[in-house]
Amino acid sequence: MKYAMKLSLVVLLAVASGGCSNWRFWERSVPVEFKIGESKPAAGLSKQTVPRSDQPVYLHPEAMLTNADIASATVKPSPDGHGIEVVFTEEGKQTFASLTKANVEKHLAIIVDGEIISAPIIKAPITGGVALIAGEFTKAEADRIAEGITRK
Secondary structure: OOEEEEEOOOOOEEEEEOOOOOOOHHHOOOOEEEEEEEOOOOOOOEEEEOOOOOOEEEEOOOOOEEHHHEEEEEEEEEOOEEEEEEEEOHHHHHHHHHHHHHOOOOEEEEEEOOEEEEOOEOOOOOOOOEEEEEEEEOHHHHHHHHHHHHOO
């Protein structure tokens, strides 16, 4: 599974995926974490590989956002297939806004079911409380991801 990601200046996250047929999201809830990452190594950071990139990212250990911060996840059409619109809870929205404001020019790693799927560089604060994971997902894959993210 390969992914590439970029962060827009406003409120969208876009993911291009190579497919997620091995992910079994439809059977259980799927742990989702958002972590801050650095471009250079430092004490306490873990080195991870970013899909579709030769550049490593060095992740902070604590998750800044998790499933508990997600109010809903729904499938939306995207230019390359289907995507998942993630709407944060009110608390998650505030956390996401603060997180992106305080970490401009750092990576925002998105980890799904223990696998880093992307680590875009934050270009500007994102205050709308909505992330769109858009890419080359089939409708069935996007449905499974959305269902797994919101399953309690």
